[in-house]
Amino acid sequence: MADEANKAEGGLTRPALKVVEPRVNVMTPWTDDKLVRQKIADRLTTVIEDQEAPFVISLDGRWGTGKTFLLTRWQQGLVNDGYQAIYFNAWEDDFCDDPLLAIIGQLTEHFQEGKLKAMAVRIGEVALPILTGRLLGASLKREDLSRKDLVADYRTQLKTKREIRNRLTDMAALVRKESDRPLVFIIDELDRCRPTFAIELLERVKHIFDVPNIVFVFGINRAELVKSLESVYGEIDAGVYLRRFFDMEFILPEADPTKFCGFLARAYGLDSFFYGMSKNSNASIHANEFRSLSETLPVILGRMGLSLRDMDYCVRLVSLAAKELKERHTVFPAVLALLVVVKITNPELYQRFVTGMATAAEIINFVNERHRTCGSGEPDPNRRDLEWVEAGIYFADDREGVWEQLTLLTDGKPLTRPELLDETTREMNGDDRRSKRKLGNLRAGMEWFSRQEVNYEGSVGYLVELIDLYESSVRQ
Structure with a gap:
């Protein structure tokens, strides 16, 4: 089903970069009906x-x-x-x-x-x-x-x-x-x-x-x-x-992105690869990252209203990043999930962000606007997961600047650099229940990222080198 296997050290099979469309099974045509x-x-x-x-x-x-x-x-x-x-x-x-x-x-x-x-x-x-x-x-x-x-x-x-x-x-x-x-x-x-x-x-x-x-x-x-x-x-x-x-x-009804992403993860061999990496390194980091990707990527894909073909391309980019992954290194799931989606839906914004010409706030504004025009437009049942992703991209972009603005909002004080925050967050006053919940989630997310042993602040440049041909002119 997948490309020829790529063996990593220890006999681990690297993820495939393309899944061949299976032929229709004459006797049981619906045997691969995952949706x-x-x-x-x-x-x-x-x-x-x-x-x-x-x-x-x-x-x-x-x-x-x-x-x-x-x-x-x-x-x-x-x-x-x-x-x-x-x-x-x-x-x-x-x-x-x-x-x-x-x-x-x-x-x-x-x-x-x-x-x-x-x-x-x-x-x-x-x-x-x-x-x-x-x-x-x-x-x-x-x-x-x-x-x-x-x-x-x-x-x-x-x-x-x-x-x-x-x-x-x-x-x-x-x-x-x-x-x-x-x-x-x-x-x-x-x-x-x-x-x-x-x-x-x-x-x-x-x-x-x-x-x-x-x-x-x-x-x-x-x-x-x-x-x-x-x-x-x-x-x-x-x-x-x-x-x-x-x-x-x-x-034709839209497919469930969670089910389809699960199918793609298995088809590309991502599940066995990440769990195999954890087993080989005797560390849970890779299994945990796969679970995080499995939860995060479908939420973003569903919010953006992507087709199955676009979802497949996103998972292919994740596979590309994973092919270069070393044991006990990370793929920064929250940042990776957002980057691959923006790369195929707004290449110009992606290019500007990875070269430091656009901010995380612009990325989040685009995602929110895309949800209003191409997604369901309905309130997100996975709002907390999305806020965690926002915290990840904020942290990777300008950790100290964003944290300062969130603190000012929480304290009810005027923003000094409002351009660092997305439009929805910028309008919050820190008093009502919704504002307190979102600001609390963003701050908690950024605190969590700061406690990790890996360098999330350098994640954008690192990931771009994994999923693109860049070698320079990207964030370090």
């Missing part, structure tokens, strides 16, 4: 299993939220349950001039033998006038064609379209007769296609494949598809325009 996506697939199956009328569904999810994982495994699960189900990655075929060719090609490839295979091949043969007409049209100028030619061409294409629909109807009816289920066509990655290809594919499905006993399921990032269409077709209401193609729309 419990099978429940969503089961609901989709309930929606389509008795569907006889033409039906088109969209499954909307941001990039990196696991749509492809769900759709590929659902398709295999449907096949195992006796469905004729086809999975088609539209992005891989958007080089075709006409999506009709791609869809029919998928049909003929799916059916391997028997009457259904013959019917699929025949549909391809029937579609030739449309496909070749499109190719010829590209090489002929409109003025070279007489009105008679244009009318004849239109009639030919109309007749061909009707014959394709009739033959598709017969094929789907045979699928229903043999399996007592509809023919299911799953089309993924539509939003990544050329806008013209995406629209033509939807139009082909709407006007040609709109026949009984065929269900289409589209995996899309709706927001990105809308942007793509508007960039080409101008000031159209692309959202309303898209809705006319779908009979039902579903939104």
